[in-house]
Amino acid sequence: MTATQEPAAGTEIGRDRRRKEDQRLITGRTRWTDNITLPGMLHLAMVRSPFPHARITGIETEAAKQSPNVVAVLTGADLGEAQGACINAWPVVPDQVTPAHLPMPVDRVAFAGETVAVVVARSAAEARDAAELVEVDYEELPAALDLKDAAAAHENGGAIAHPDLGTNVSAVWRFDSAEAGTGGDVEAAIAEARENGIVIEREYRQQRLIPAFMEPRSTVVDPTGEQITVWSATQVPHILRFAIAATTGVPESKIRVIAPDVGGGFGGKLQQTPEEMITFAVARRLGKPVKFTETRSESLLTAHHGRDQWQRLTLAATKDGHVTGLKVDLLADLGAYVAIVGGGVPVLGAFMFNAIYKFPAYQFQTTNVLTNKTWTDAYRGAGRPEATFAIERLMDELAAELGKDPLEVRELNWIKHEEFPFTTVAGLEYDSGNYEAATARAKEMFGYDALRAEQAERRARKDKVQLGIGVSTFTEMCGLAPSRVLGSLNYGAGGWEHAEVRMLATGKVEVVTGASAHGQGHETAFSQIVADRLGVPFEDIEVLHGDTQISHKGLDTYGSRSLVVGGEALVRAADKVIEKARPIAAHLLEASVDDLEFSGGRFAVKGTDQGMAITEIATAVFAAHNLPDGLEPSIDSEATFDPVNFNYPHGTHLCAVEVDTETGQVKLRSYACCDDIGNVINPLIVAGQVHGGLVQGIAQALWEEAVYDDNGTLVTGSFVDYLLPTAADTISFDLDHTTSPATTNSLGTKGVGEAGTIASTPAVVNAVVDALRPYGVHDVAMPCTPERVWRAINSGGSGGETTEAAAPHFDESEGAAQ
Amino acid sequence: MTRINLTVDGQRVADDVEPRMLLVQYLREKLGKTGTVVGCDTSNCGACTVHLDGRSVKSCNVLAVQADGGEVTTIEGLAGEDGQLHPVQEAFRECHGLQCGYCTPGMIMQTVDLLAENPSPSEEAIRLGLEGNLCRCTGYHNIVRAVQHAAGTTGAAEGASA
Numbered sequence: 001m002t003a004t005q006e007p008a009a010g011t012e013i014g015r016d017r018r019r020k021e022d023q024r025l026i027t028g029r030t031r032w033t034d035n036i037t038l039p040g041m042l043h044l045a046m047v048r049s050p051f052p053h054a055r056i057t058g059i060e061t062e063a064a065k066q067s068p069n070v071v072a073v074l075t076g077a078d079l080g081e082a083q084g085a086c087i088n089a090w091p092v093v094p095d096q097v098t099p100a101h102l103p104m105p106v107d108r109v110a111f112a113g114e115t116v117a118v119v120v121a122r123s124a125a126e127a128r129d130a131a132e133l134v135e136v137d138y139e140e141l142p143a144a145l146d147l148k149d150a151a152a153a154h155e156n157g158g159a160i161a162h163p164d165l166g167t168n169v170s171a172v173w174r175f176d177s178a179e180a181g182t183g184g185d186v187e188a189a190i191a192e193a194r195e196n197g198i199v200i201e202r203e204y205r206q207q208r209l210i211p212a213f214m215e216p217r218s219t220v221v222d223p224t225g226e227q228i229t230v231w232s233a234t235q236v237p238h239i240l241r242f243a244i245a246a247t248t249g250v251p252e253s254k255i256r257v258i259a260p261d262v263g264g265g266f267g268g269k270l271q272q273t274p275e276e277m278i279t280f281a282v283a284r285r286l287g288k289p290v291k292f293t294e295t296r297s298e299s300l301l302t303a304h305h306g307r308d309q310w311q312r313l314t315l316a317a318t319k320d321g322h323v324t325g326l327k328v329d330l331l332a333d334l335g336a337y338v339a340i341v342g343g344g345v346p347v348l349g350a351f352m353f354n355a356i357y358k359f360p361a362y363q364f365q366t367t368n369v370l371t372n373k374t375w376t377d378a379y380r381g382a383g384r385p386e387a388t389f390a391i392e393r394l395m396d397e398l399a400a401e402l403g404k405d406p407l408e409v410r411e412l413n414w415i416k417h418e419e420f421p422f423t424t425v426a427g428l429e430y431d432s433g434n435y436e437a438a439t440a441r442a443k444e445m446f447g448y449d450a451l452r453a454e455q456a457e458r459r460a461r462k463d464k465v466q467l468g469i470g471v472s473t474f475t476e477m478c479g480l481a482p483s484r485v486l487g488s489l490n491y492g493a494g495g496w497e498h499a500e501v502r503m504l505a506t507g508k509v510e511v512v513t514g515a516s517a518h519g520q521g522h523e524t525a526f527s528q529i530v531a532d533r534l535g536v537p538f539e540d541i542e543v544l545h546g547d548t549q550i551s552h553k554g555l556d557t558y559g560s561r562s563l564v565v566g567g568e569a570l571v572r573a574a575d576k577v578i579e580k581a582r583p584i585a586a587h588l589l590e591a592s593v594d595d596l597e598f599s600g601g602r603f604a605v606k607g608t609d610q611g612m613a614i615t616e617i618a619t620a621v622f623a624a625h626n627l628p629d630g631l632e633p634s635i636d637s638e639a640t641f642d643p644v645n646f647n648y649p650h651g652t653h654l655c656a657v658e659v660d661t662e663t664g665q666v667k668l669r670s671y672a673c674c675d676d677i678g679n680v681i682n683p684l685i686v687a688g689q690v691h692g693g694l695v696q697g698i699a700q701a702l703w704e705e706a707v708y709d710d711n712g713t714l715v716t717g718s719f720v721d722y723l724l725p726t727a728a729d730t731i732s733f734d735l736d737h738t739t740s741p742a743t744t745n746s747l748g749t750k751g752v753g754e755a756g757t758i759a760s761t762p763a764v765v766n767a768v769v770d771a772l773r774p775y776g777v778h779d780v781a782m783p784c785t786p787e788r789v790w791r792a793i794n795s796g797g798s799g800g801e802t803t804e805a806a807a808p809h810f811d812e813s814e815g816a817a818q
Numbered sequence: 819m820t821r822i823n824l825t826v827d828g829q830r831v832a833d834d835v836e837p838r839m840l841l842v843q844y845l846r847e848k849l850g851k852t853g854t855v856v857g858c859d860t861s862n863c864g865a866c867t868v869h870l871d872g873r874s875v876k877s878c879n880v881l882a883v884q885a886d887g888g889e890v891t892t893i894e895g896l897a898g899e900d901g902q903l904h905p906v907q908e909a910f911r912e913c914h915g916l917q918c919g920y921c922t923p924g925m926i927m928q929t930v931d932l933l934a935e936n937p938s939p940s941e942e943a944i945r946l947g948l949e950g951n952l953c954r955c956t957g958y959h960n961i962v963r964a965v966q967h968a969a970g971t972t973g974a975a976e977g978a979s980a
Contacts, residue, residue: 018911021919022916024919026922028851029853030852030853034855035852125838213918213954214918214921214954215918262918263855264917295859296858297859521917687914688956691956691957691959691960692954692955693957694957718859719863720862726950726951726952727946727948728946
C-alpha cells in the first residue's frame with residue numbers, strides 16, 4: 001500500500017491527461033441521436049395511458065390520421081408480432097413469474113405512461129399535435145400501487161398488477177449461509193443475542209429514484225439499407241441488437257446498432273425499451289427512416305426507475321460489539337414488468353449486506369413484487385447502494401446502542417488488511433483491501449476529532465444548529481462479471497468483454513472496445529493504457545466503440561466493468577500484437593527471437609543498438625514484402641476476457657451536516673472520502689467519477705424521490721417536482737486514495753463508476769441521525785427533507801412517508817381552467 | 819408563419835416560422851445548430867442556454883419570433899474564427915468540468931454570462947449563478963473549478979485535482 005500513486009516518468013498510466021472527448025463536446029460538434037436527420041425522415045409521438053391499470057376497450061385514430069402531415073397512426077394490434085418483445089435477461093428463480101411485455105400492449109395497460117398508440121408524421125410537432133387527437137377508451141382496473149399491499153395481494157384479495165398471473169410476487173430469492181456452507185445459522189445467532197447480547201431490528205425504506213440522465217432518450221431507425229441501422233441513446237448497443245433480433249426474427253446480422261454520443265446513463269440507458277422497439281417496428285413497416293425523441297416528462301414517467309425497496313433487518317451482536325449474525329428480508333418493487341436486469345437488481349445486493357464485516361452467519365431473502373408503476377431496474381450501484389445503506393445504518397445503530405464511536409465498532413468487526421484474500425459469509429473472495437489505511441486517511445482529511453469536539457460543544461450548549469457526523473466504510477462488488485458466476489445465478493448472458501488492436505500502416509493505432517462509453521472518458525483512459533503497453537504516442541491512438549459494425553462483439557458499459565473487464569481485454573489484445581510482431585521483428589533485424597527485448601514501443605536486439613519500432617513493423621507488415629515464411633501479414637489482434645472474480649473497491653466516507661433543529665433544514669458542511677480503487681489510470685477522470693457519484697448518492701439521502709399519488713399518477717413527472725440537485729445545493733469535496741491493487745487484472749485496477757453513489761447515501765443519513773440522537777431520533781426516512789427532519793425531532797419516528805409531496809401547480813379552485 | 823431576420827453565430831439568417839416555434843427548435847431544426855440541446859420541457863435544466871443580444875437565455879423559453887432582429891450566439895459560435903477556444907471552453911476541458919457533455923453547451927454559455935457580470939465570483943456566487951443549469955455527471959465540483967479557472971481565481975493544477 002502506498003498513500004499516493006505517482007506515475008513513472010514517461011508513462012501514461014497515472015497521468016491526469018485532459019480528455020480526448022472534450023474538444024467536440026465543448027464546441028457543440030456533437031452527435032446526439034436527436035441531432036441525426038435523414039432524408040424523408042418521419043417523426044413519432046406516443047399516445048400514453050393516463051391510468052395505471054386499465055383495459056383498452058377502443059382506440060379511435062381517424063381524427064389523428066386526418067391531421068396535417070400525419071402518415072400513420074398505429075396501435076399494438078396494428079403492429080402485431082412485428083413489434084417484438086421486451087426481454088428479461090435474468091429470471092432469478094426457475095419459476096419466476098414474468099408477465100409478457102409487448103412494447104405496445106394490445107388490450108391492457110399496466111402503468112400510467114404505457115404507450116397505446118403511435119403517431120407518425122412529417123414533423124415532431126405535427127406528430128405530437130395529432131397524438132392529442134387519438135381517443136382511447138379505457139375500463140379502469142384496480143391497481144396494485146403500494147409495495148407492501150401488493151406483496152400480500154394474493155392472500156388478501158388485493159389488486160393484482162397482472163390479473164391472469166394470480167399473484168404480484170414475481171420471485172422469492174434466498175441465500176442462507178448455513179445452507180450454502182459459508183457460515184452459521186442466523187436464527188441461532190439471533191436467538192443467542194436475544195439472550196446474551198444485542199439485537200438491532202430496523203426497517204428501512206429505499207425510496208424510488210429516477211436515473212434522470214441529462215440527454216432524453218432518442219432513437220432513429222433507418223430501414224433503407226441492406227441492414228437496418230438503429231441509432232439510440234443507449235448504454236448497451238450490443239445487447240440491444242441481440243434483443244431486437246431475438247424478439248423480432250430479423251437476423252442479427254441485418255441489424256446495426258449505433259450508440260453515438262450518449263448523454264449519461266447511470267443504468268437508466270441499459271434497457272431494451274418499448275420506445276426503441278416501436279421505432280424499429282414503425283420504420284420497418286413504413287420503409288422510411290423514423291425518429292422518436294422523448295420529452296423530459298416522458299423520460300421521468302417511462303424510463304426505468306431505480307431502488308424502491310423495504311428492508312427488514314436484524315443484526316445480532318455480542319455485548320462487546322462483535323457482530324454475530326445478519327438477517328435481511330427485502331421487498332423489492334419491480335414495477336409493472338420485469339425489466340432486462342429487473343429482479344436481478346436486489347439479487348446483486350444479496351452478497352453485499354455483510355459488506356466489510358466478519359459476520360459468522362448471514363441470511364438474505366428478497367421478495368420481488370410486481371406493481372402498476374413504472375418498471376425498475378439498474379440505477380447507479382444497482383442493489384449495492386441499498387445493501388450498503390442498510391449495513392452502514394445498522395453499524396451506526398449498533399454503535400449508538402453500545403455508546404461507542406461508530407468507527408470503533410466498525411474496526412472491531414471489519415476484515416483486517418492482513419486477512420486478504422478473504423472469503424466472506426456470502427461466499428465471495430475479496431482479493432485485496434486495507435480498511436485501516438483508508439479510514440486513517442479519511443479521518444485525517446476530515447479533521448474527525450475536531451469535528452467531534454465541536455459536536456460535543458454544540459450539544460452542551462443546546463445550539464439550535466446541531467452538528468452531525470456520518471460514517472460509511474463501504475465496499476462493493478463490481479466489474480460485472482465472471483460468466484460462470486452469472487450462469488450459476490441463472491443470468492441469461494456472460495460477463496466477458498472484447499477488445500481489438502489494429503496497427504495501421506501509417507503508425508496510427510485503432511483500438512476497438514466492446515464497452516460503450518456515455519461520459520466516462522474511455523477514449524482517453526484506454527488510449528493511456530495502450531500507449532503504455534505498445535509504447536506508441538497517446539495522440540496516435542483512436543478508440544472506437546458504440547457501433548456494432550465496428551465493435552462487432554461486446555457486452556457494453558454498466559456495473560463499473562469497462563476498465564476492469566474491458567481494460568483487461570485491451571491489455572491482452574495489445575500483448576498479442578507484441579507477440580505477433582516479435583517473429584517479424586526478429587526476421588527483419590536478422591536476429592533470434594530470444595535475443596529481442598520489447599520496451600518503449602521498440603524491439604531491440606540485446607547488447608546492440610539494433611532495433612525497430614513496433615509501428616515500423618506495422619508498416620512492413622502492410623507492405624508484406626519481406627515476412628517470415630508462413631506468417632500471415634497482420635499483427636492486428638483481439639482478445640476476449642472473462643474475469644475470474646468480481647472486483648472490490650472500498651473506501652471510508654465521512655460527512656458532516658448542520659441540522660437546524662427549528663426548521664429541519666439539513667446543510668452539508670463538509671465531505672471527505674478516501675477510496676481504494678487500486679491503481680489509477682487517470683486521476684482526473686477518477687475524481688470526476690467520484691464527485692458525480694457522491695452527488696447522486698447524497699441526492700438520494702436529501703432530495704430525490706419519485707412519488708406516486710393514490711391514483712397511480714407520478715406526481716414528480718418533471719424537473720419542477722423531481723429534485724435534481726443544483727450547484728447551489730452541493731459543496732466541494734475532499735478526495736484521496738489509498739492503493740491496494742486488485743489481484744485479478746493485470747493493471748491492478750478497481751471499478752470507480754458506482755463507488756461514490758454506493759458510499760455516500762448512508763454517510764449523509766448517518767450524519768443527520770447523529771445530529772439528532774440527543775433528541776431521541778434514531779432514524780430519518782429518505783429523502784431527509786426539512787419537513788421530515790422537523791417531524792422526527794418533534795414527534796419521534798422517522799418523519800413519515802412522502803405523500804403527494806409535489807407542490808400544487810395551480811390553485812385547486814381554479815382547476816377547471818386547466 | 820411569421821418572417822424573422824436575425825444573426826446567429828455571426829451569420830445573417832431569415833426564415834418563415836410558426837409563431838409557436840421555440841428558439842431552440844429554430845436553432846436545431848431550421849439552422850442545424852445541434853450544438854444547442856434540449857434537456858427538459860420546463861426550463862429547469864438550462865441545457866439549451868444561448869446568448870440573445872449578449873445575455874444568457876434558455877432558448878426553450880424564448881420563441882423564435884422573439885429573437886427577430888436579435889443577435890444569437892450559441893456554443894458553436896463561441897470559439898474564434900481560427901478555432902481558438904473561448905477561455906471558458908478551455909477551462910471546462912482543463913478542469914474536467916464535463917463528462918457526458920450534454921449539459922456543457924448550456925453550462926459554458928451561462929458561465930460566460932456569469933463572468934461578464936462578475937469577473938471574480940466567489941464559490942458561492944458561482945454556485946448560485948449556475949443554479950439554473952443542471953448537470954447529472956460531475957456533481958458540479960469540477961464545474962465550479964472550471965469557472966474559477968476561467969476567472970483566474972484558481973490555478974490549473976488546483977482546478978484539476980480533487
